[in-house]
Amino acid sequence: MRPLKLVMHAFGPYAGIETIDFSELGSKTMFVISGKTGAGKTTIFDAIAFALYGKTSGEERSAQDLRSDFAEESLQTSVDFTFLLKGRTYRILRSPIQQKKKSRGEGYTTINAKAEFYERIDGEEQLIASNISETEDQVNRLMQLDFHQFKQILMIPQGEFRTLLTSDSTDKERILQKLFHTESYRYFQEYLKTKSKELRSDVERFSHERGRLYESIDPLDHEELEEALNQENIHAQKIHSLAKNLVATQNEKLNNLKNKITKQREEYKNVLIKIENALYIERTFKEYNQAVSDLKELDNHKEEIAKCKSDISIAKDAEVIWPYFQEISYKKEELARRIQFKDKTDKELSEMNKKRDQYEQSLQVLLKQKPEIEAKEKKVSELESFKAKAESYQLKSKELTNLASDGVREKEKLDKLKNELSENEDKIEKLLKEQQNWLEAQRTFSENKVKLHHVKTIINLFKKLNQYKTTEQQLKADLIQKEKNYSEAVENQKKEQLALDQALHEQSANFAIELSKQLTHDEPCPVCGSKHHPAPAVTGGDLKADPVVHHKNLQSLHSELIRLESACDYLKQKMEGIRTDIDGVSQDIQASEAFHDQKSLEDYQSSENQLENQQLLLSKKLNAGEPSAGREAFEQERSVIKKHIESAEVIVQKKRDDYISCRSQVTQLKSEIPEKYFNVSVLQEEIALLQESIRQYSNQMSEAEKKYYDAENESSALTERLKSAANEVTGAQVALDHAKQQFNTALENSGFSQPEDLKAARLEPQKLAGLENRVSQYEKKKYSLKEYMEKLSNDLKGVSKPDISIYHAEKEKIENDIAGFEEKVSTLSGFVHHHEQILLQLEQNISASEEIEKRYKLTGFLSEMANGQNELKLTFERFVLAYYLEDILIIANERLLKMTSGRYELHRKEDRSKGNKQGGLELLVMDHYTGQQRHVKTLSGGEAFKSSLALALGLADVVQSYAGGVSLETMFIDEGFGTLDPESLDQAIESLMDIQAGGRLVGVISHVPELKERIDARLEVFSSKGGSSTRFILE
Structure with a gap:
């Protein structure tokens, strides 16, 4: 960035x-x-x-x-x-x-x-x-980069240098966490801790579950198992083995009891069979006695059944003759119906003849109206001839009205087009004026552009002149200060030289005294070799100053004088250059002012503002585009309008011609039809009334003719029907006489003397069926009883009644035995099932807990290591941060060694911190002059700044390398360099360079x-x- x-x-x-x-x-x-x-x-x-x-x-x-x-x-x-x-x-x-x-x-x-x-x-x-x-x-x-990385890499604010250097492990951890985003390592630590707790809880849960299962085991009389369960340190595998053996023993006893129950149940089945057989024999004796009693009861109804049979025979004989008697009734009814039908037909014929005469009279009335209807039909034909002309008249009248409207509309269009042509020509004239104004603005804009360039040039020259003068004043002040410093340095050099001479003199005197103290009689002097020492030095001044210190001070002052002299020469050269620049700019201003009236910077700036405002307005006008760009469009529009006017004039003339022609046709049609029929609806209404009258007459005529001819036909049909009915009455009488003769013959041949005897002998079908069913049931039941008694008699031959109580006593004894065995089986089965479930749960518990304990040992160990429970008291996250810190120190030491001439090098403190305090991120400084390590807080202000700067620059490089793809093109440093001596400052600047x-x-x-x-x-x-x-x- x-x-x-x-x-x-x-x-x-x-x-x-x-x-x-x-x-x-x-x-x-x-x-x-x-x-x-x-x-x-x-x-x-x-x-x-x-x-x-x-x-x-x-x-x-x-x-x-x-x-x-x-x-x-x-x-x-x-x-x-x-x-x-x-x-x-x-x-x-x-x-x-x-x-x-x-x-x-x-x-x-x-x-x-x-x-x-x-x-x-x-x-x-x-x-x-x-x-x-x-x-x-x-x-x-x-x-x-997030904000913390950006702040550490691209923008290092005040106080951040030394914070990273001298902070303890905890503070340094917070800083590095933000920069390297090591939250995932801390989350991993927490995950291990949480997982370890979960696994420990699972281990304790499995152990508690095993204890509960041990308490559920009943050792019965197994002493070894009982002893194992009562031991303080329970051996799971041993208890499991002993309990398994106990369950197997009890399971064997259970199987023996089940076998005994099976045998007892077989004996029980045999006893039940014996009881069933005894009960069958006893039941058979009872059934035989009941059959004998039932047969006696049937014999008591013998006479009643004989009477039923007689009634059935007489009723059946009556049924043979009864159809002849019924036939007479049928024939009588048929004769009555035929006579009734003949009378009805005769009456209908009389009524129909009356209606026929009425219909004939109505038909004659309608025939007299026929001439009037024919006149109406002729009138309709005449009106129909007017209808076509009337419709044509209406259409042409409407067309004439439309032509008049179209003519007016087309004339309005033509007038509108002429107005548009006039407006278009006005726009073209206006556009020509705007084009002239735009060209004038373009010319003015070009002139102002040149003026504005000259004005800006002069303003820049004025600003440059003021800048040069300000710089000259600053340089002059700096030169005066440097010359003053130089004079003071000369005086200090003279004083320091005198001090050095005095110190050397005192040092020589002290050397003579020390030498005289070493002289021995008859021993040669180490200076002159003489064995005689007539006047050795006995007194001398105290050594007040060290000549070496004065010598170093003198060298420093000499270097300072050279530096100040060079600085003064440099400032003088710069001032000469600035004066040359001032003269050059002044000449340029004078040369430019020849073209302008203004003489001050304010005047030129005012002119600049006026020109810029004017240029802004002109620029907006010019940016809108040259008005002539629309002229061609207006001229094309004018051409199109003229063509539209020509077309419109042709259309208006055609509409006028069509109107005249249509008006002539309307006049001709108007003379050919009566005025009252100009309106087609009036004509159509009159035609409709006439046609309706004709239609009503036609319908009435058709209806009258139909009624008359229908009545005529119906009268003929009724006459024929009456003849046929008379013949049918005669036939019915003959049939009745024949039926009576047949009945009398049948009655004489039967056992009945009168028709009333025949009626009394007949039975209703349901009653007859009931008598027949009663006789049938009686005979069937009697036959079944006799056959059943014969069978029971055969089954009981040689059989005596058994004593069932003996078998019941035997059955009760077996049931008691089985109940005792099943109670024992239930107890043993519950014990075996319960302990088999306990053994299964123990096996599952032991198997699962072994796996959980293995995982807990590993996870618990990892959790302790990752969360700082190790020799170095170092967490996993801090270990990773220490790795990042090592990378930072490698790069930082390259710069620090260079800035300190190879003296200082930063190391990470690897020793374990005191107590439970976690460490691993604190810094020590290695002093290669002494070969000793010490804490970074012992560094002086300048040393600490150089260490902090090196550390900050190293940190920036490392974060950049780990960030990946980061473009670092800028670095801002907000930190004072005032604590550095000249040499250290040079070294720091070289690092920045x-x-x-x-x-x-x-x-x-x-x-x-x-x-x-x-x-x-x-x-x-x-x-x-x-x-x-x-x-x-x-x-």
Whole structure:
């Protein structure tokens, strides 16, 4: 990610709209952000972090607290950030939740936070996220870093350097957790702990279940099993084996009892058979006695059955003669019906003859009306001839009306087209005037463009002149200060030289005294070799100063003098260059002012504003397009309208001709038909009335003729029917006489003397059937009893009555025996079944618990190891973090060794912490000068800063490598370099130079003058009562 432009609106100390265009840096890849404390240097980092993630770099300021106290109420707080990522340009516009004064009334209204994300494609911005949630998703997807990673890699805020270096294992764990997202390892630890608890609970549950099963075992008289169950340490396999043997023994007893029950049940079946046979014999004796009694009862009804048989015989004889008697009744009824039908027919014939005479009279009346109907038919024919002409007259009249309307409508169209032609010609004339105005605006725009270019050039020259003068003043002040420092350094050098001479003198005197103390009589002097020492030194001054210290100080002052002299020469050269630039710009301004009346920057800026406003208006007018572009369309429209007018005139003339022709036809038809029939509906109504009258007459005539001829035909038919009825009456009388003769003959041949005897002898069919059924049932029952008695008599030959009580006593004894055996079987069966279930549950419990215990041993061990219950008191997550920390230290030490000239190197503390405190992430520093390790908190301020910087840069590299696919083209560092000596500062700057040499843009907040001198690009932040502002200064 490389920033291109940052625009802050009422953000922090920036009251208005502040724009920082990073493209002004050009090819420079390192710059310093400098300014007074509180001016708003860190706010620049906050604005970038807020634009991307909605949070500030230090996380100490909330988004709601970022509004400028200097801002006007009408200006809303927001950040507009444009950046380059992987060759693509993006822009984020974000604003925090804020209060806005109500436009009406008093009080404030809350404006919710907003975020929009754009991508520039082919020069145009396209919206890819329209709200906060979508923007965060897009930022995380593109950056592939969360806020904590971004803060640690791209933007290191104040205080973060030393925090990572000196924090204990717990604090360092929290920092690294956020950066490397090691939650999954912690979740794994928790999973092992939870799983271990679950398995331990399962083991205890299985053990409790086994105890419950042991308590359910009944050892009976098995002493060994009872002893095993009562032992404190129960042996599961032994109890299982003993209980299994006990169940097998009881199961064998159970089978023996079941066999005994089977034998007893066989004997029981035999006894039941004996009892059944005895009962059968006893039942047979009873049935034989009952049959003898029933036969006697039947014999008591013998006479009654004989009477029934006699009545049945007489009734059947009567039934043979009865049909002849019935035939006489049938013939009498037939004769009566024939006589009745003959009388009815005679009456109908008389009535029909009367109706025929009436119908004939009605027919004669209608025949007299026929001439009148023929006249009406002639009238209808005449009216029908008028109908076609009347219809034609109506159609032509309607057509004439339509032609008149069409003519008027077409004339209106023609007039409208003529009006459109007039309006079109007015538009063309107006367009010609607009085209002239547009060309005039184009000419003015071109002239203003040239003027505006000259004005802007002069304004830039004025600004450049003011910038050069400001720089000259700064350089002059710096030169005065450097020359003052140089003079002071010369005086200090002289003083230090005197101090060094004095120290050397004192040192020589002290050497002479020490040498005199070592002289021995007749021993040669180590200096001159003489054995005589006439005047050895006896007194000397005390050594007040170390010459070595003064010598080093003198060397430092000499280096400082050389540096100050070089700095003064450099400033003088820069001032000469600035003066040359001032003269050149002044000449350019004088040369340009020859073409303009203005003499001040304000005048030129006023002219610039006027020209830009005028150009804006002209640009809008010109952007609308040259008016002549529509002229061709208007001319084409005029041509089309003229063609439409020609066509319309032809149509209007044709409509006029058609109207005249149609009107002539209407006049001709009007003279050929009576006026009352001009309306076809009147004519049709009169024709309909005549036709209805004719139709009614025709219907009446047809109906009268039909009635007359129908009556005539019916009269003839009735005459014939009457003759036939008379013949049928004669035939019926003959048939009746013949039936009477047959009955008398049959009666004389039978046993009946009178017809009344015949009627008395007859029986109803149901009564006859009942008598026959009673006789039949009597004879069948008597026959069955005799046959059944014969069978029972044969079955009982040689058989005596048995004593059933003996068999019942035997049956009862067997039932008691079986009941005793089944009670024992039930008891043993319950014992066996119950203990077989217990044995099955024990087998399942033992098998399952063995597997669970194996898993618990492994999982429990892993849980203890992963959760820090090990020799190093190190959790699994912290072990992984220690691995990441080792990678960080490898890269950090490369820079730290370079910044400390090979003296310091960071190591991770691997010793176990005291007590139960977990460690593994604390840092020690290896001092290669002493060969000893010590805690990083013992480092001095400068040493700690270098260690912190190296650690922070190493951390950034490692996080980038693990993030994968992250584009790191920028790094911002908000940390003071004031604790470093010149050599350390050079080493730190070299490390930053290594970073920016790889293409990264490095921005550093610092107040250190040497750092600003070494880096030739500076973003200066100026503060004032009305808010802060920024400006890039490039050298």
